[in-house]
Amino acid sequence: MKILAAKKILKVNDQLAADNRAKLDAAGVFGVNVVGSPGSGKTTLLEALFAELHAGLKPAVIEGDIAGLIDAQRIEALGVPVVQINTEGACHLDAAMVASAMGELDLSAVDVLFIENVGNLVCTAGFDLGERLRIVVLSTPEGDDKAVKYPAIFQGSHALFITKTDLTPHLNFNAQRITADMKCLAPNAPVFQVSALKGQGIPEAAKWLAEKVGGR
Amino acid sequence: MKILAAKKILKVNDQLAADNRAKLDAAGVFGVNVVGSPGSGKTTLLEALFAELHAGLKPAVIEGDIAGLIDAQRIEALGVPVVQINTEGACHLDAAMVASAMGELDLSAVDVLFIENVGNLVCTAGFDLGERLRIVVLSTPEGDDKAVKYPAIFQGSHALFITKTDLTPHLNFNAQRITADMKCLAPNAPVFQVSALKGQGIPEAAKWLAEKVGGR
Numbered sequence: 151m152k153i154l155a156a157k158k159i160l161k162v163n164d165q166l167a168a169d170n171r172a173k174l175d176a177a178g179v180f181g182v183n184v185v186g187s188p189g190s191g192k193t194t195l196l197e198a199l200f201a202e203l204h205a206g207l208k209p210a211v212i213e214g215d216i217a218g219l220i221d222a223q224r225i226e227a228l229g230v231p232v233v234q235i236n237t238e239g240a241c242h243l244d245a246a247m248v249a250s251a252m253g254e255l256d257l258s259a260v261d262v263l264f265i266e267n268v269g270n271l272v273c274t275a276g277f278d279l280g281e282r283l284r285i286v287v288l289s290t291p292e293g294d295d296k297a298v299k300y301p302a303i304f305q306g307s308h309a310l311f312i313t314k315t316d317l318t319p320h321l322n323f324n325a326q327r328i329t330a331d332m333k334c335l336a337p338n339a340p341v342f343q344v345s346a347l348k349g350q351g352i353p354e355a356a357k358w359l360a361e362k363v364g365g366r
Numbered sequence: 367m368k369i370l371a372a373k374k375i376l377k378v379n380d381q382l383a384a385d386n387r388a389k390l391d392a393a394g395v396f397g398v399n400v401v402g403s404p405g406s407g408k409t410t411l412l413e414a415l416f417a418e419l420h421a422g423l424k425p426a427v428i429e430g431d432i433a434g435l436i437d438a439q440r441i442e443a444l445g446v447p448v449v450q451i452n453t454e455g456a457c458h459l460d461a462a463m464v465a466s467a468m469g470e471l472d473l474s475a476v477d478v479l480f481i482e483n484v485g486n487l488v489c490t491a492g493f494d495l496g497e498r499l500r501i502v503v504l505s506t507p508e509g510d511d512k513a514v515k516y517p518a519i520f521q522g523s524h525a526l527f528i529t530k531t532d533l534t535p536h537l538n539f540n541a542q543r544i545t546a547d548m549k550c551l552a553p554n555a556p557v558f559q560v561s562a563l564k565g566q567g568i569p570e571a572a573k574w575l576a577e578k579v580g581g582r
Contacts, residue, residue, distance in 0.1 A: 188403045188487045188516060189508025216488060218514045239518065241457065241488035269515070271404045272432060272457035272486055291507035291530060292405025298434045299485070300404060302455065314507060317536055 163277055166245035170252065170280025177257035180363040181265060183279050185303060186287030187296075188269030191313040191346060193221045195287060196264055198346035200228060202356035203262075207363060210260040212251040214243040214268045221266065231255055242273040245280055262363045275302040283362055289314040290323040297331035305335040309342065311355065316345040379493055382461035386468065386496025393473035396579040397481060399495050401519060402503030403512075404485030407529040407562060409437045411503060412480055414562035416444060418572035419478070423579060426476040428467040430459040430484045437482065447471055458489040461496055478579045491518040499578055505530040506539040513547035521551040525558065527571065532561040 174181050184192050193213075200209055210231040213222045222234035233251040235243060248265060255263070265281060267274045286307035288296055291314060297304045304310065310332045312325060329341045340358060344351035390397050400408050409429075416425055426447040429438045438450035449467040451459060464481060471479070481497060483490045502523035504512055507530060513520045520526065526548045528541060545557045556574060560567035 187405060187485070187508075188512055189505075215515050217517055218511075220511050220514060239488075241486070268488065269403070270457070270486060270488055272455075272484065273489060289405075289507060291505060291533065292403075295434075295436050296404055298436060299431050301433055317507065317533060320533055320536060 160276065163245045166249060167278035167280040170245055170249055171282070173252065174257070174263065174280060174282075177260070179257050179260050180262045180283070181279070181281035182262060182359075183265050183267060183274075183281035183284040184287060185267045185271075185274045185284060185307070186269065187271045187289070187292055190269065190287045190289040190292065192266050192269070192287050193224055194346040195311060195313055195344065196266065197224065197228065198344070198349065198352045199356050199359065200230060202352050204360055207261045207360060208259060209262050209264060210255050212243075212248060212255075212263065212265045214247070214266060216240075216268060231260065237268060241268060241270050242277050243267050243279055244277050248279045262359075271296065271300045271303050275300075275306055283308045285309050285311055287311045287313055288328065290317050290321055290325075294324045294328040297328055297335060301335055304332055307336060307339060309339050309358075310336075312341065312343045313346060315343050315350060316348050376492065379461050382465060383494035383496040386461055386465055387498070389468065390473070390479065390496060390498075393476070395473050395476050396478045396499070397495070397497035398478060398575075399481050399483060399490075399497035399500040400503060401483045401487070401490040401500060401523070402485065403487045403505070403508055406485070406503045406505040406508065408482050408485070408503050409440055410562045411527060411529055411560065412482065413440065413444065414560070414565065414568045415572050415575065416446060418568050420576055423477045423576060424475060425478050425480060426471050428459075428464060428471075428479065428481045430463070430482060432456075432484060447476065453484060457484060457486050458493050459483050459495055460493050464495045478575075487512065487516045487519050491516075491522055499524045501525050501527055503527045503529055504544065506533050506537055506541075510540045510543040513544055513551060517551055520548055523552060523555060525555050525574075526552075528557065528559045529562060531559050531566060532564050 211225045213234045222232045225232040233254045235247050284307045342355040427441045429450045438448045441448040449470045451463050500523045558571040
């Protein structure tokens with residue numbers, strides 16, 4: 151019974167996600183679902199990517215958090231349109247929440263819509279939001295064993311961004327190990343190693359993303 | 367309807383958790399539920415605490431992970447009794463899982479049972495496992511804003527362990543900010559700042575824990 155209920159919820163979500171995707175496509179907007187642990191550096195990565203995205207590409211952001219406005223305020227400070235979703239306890243965004251938030255944006259003025267999910271390496275894996283691309287963010291201090299422990303989120307993602315590489319000299323982190331694990335789980339997904347604070351790896355990542363958006 | 371269903375599940379869990387607690391009490395075992403993000407350093411903290419716990423206190427561990435045996439193998443290497451729970455997708459441990467795992471341990475040979483939950487700062491908050499104490503682990507690279515973003519898990523915990531303090535010189539992390547937030551959410555919970563790798567703060571934390579266990 152519980153499994154059936156879960157399947158039904160996911161089926162409804164899949165339909166709403168398809169609606170979101172169709173709406174974004176019609177408006178020429180490329181959706182990117184950004185997932186990762188709490189504190190993996192999702193917002194800081196977005197801030198760094200904005201600075202490198204070509205001037206012709208206009209971003210917007212939907213911020214998902216249990217509570218608070220911290221991330222939305224950071225995005226707003228950059229002059230980027232942003233809508234904050236407070237899930238009030240829910241552990242992931244779903245397509246219905248994103249549909250509501252999309253209604254608050256002027257999509258005709260947006261090229262790429264980043265949807266920053268709730269910090270969660272488990273529950274976000276099961277919910278399509280209507281994106282064209284899902285990026286999983288893993289920070290070096292979290293350790294190189296996370297793909298083994300949380301396979302679903304890596305398996306369903308289109309790229310892995312290893313963040314906070316500036317901390318690697320102070321850690322026992324083997325980038326080759328997590329890259330090999332990601333290649334097993336998602337053979338076609340590129341792996342980017344970046345330090346958003348130092349700007350390292352950001353131009354290459356932004357170039358790849360711009361190509362994806364350009365192909366929409 | 368959804369809320370009722372969730373309430374019913376939680377009610378069943380609460381009853382099972384009470385059973386676990388009674389069973390642990392009868393065996394003279396003090397249960398500790400350890401929660402935190404993926405990669406916050408929960409296992410490394412346990413490894414460091416074992417080394418400092420007085421010889422008279424015998425630990426055991428229940429490890430919760432979506433998949434894999436990595437953490438259980440680390441604990442086993444220390445000669446500490448350990449049971450691995452693979453949740454196969456579930457985002458938190460529940461009291462029924464812990465009851466099963468407890469059945470695999472010789473409780474008469476245990477003084478303190480650490481239950482390392484799935485790495486998740488959201489879903490673990492709502493489920494009593496039958497512990498006497500819940501410790502929330504936050505690593506410095508996750509950032510000092512996490513109590514604002516994920517209040518429930520901090521509010522319901524009996525102590526905050528700030529881990530990986532050796533990385534602080536390389537981060538923008540304000541320990542005073544998170545400590546103040548924790549004091550608002552859980553006024554009686556002590557805050558420990560530790561570096562498990564360097565051994566800093568571990569003796570004080572182990573002393574506090576031993577006192578709690580001793581008062582069982």
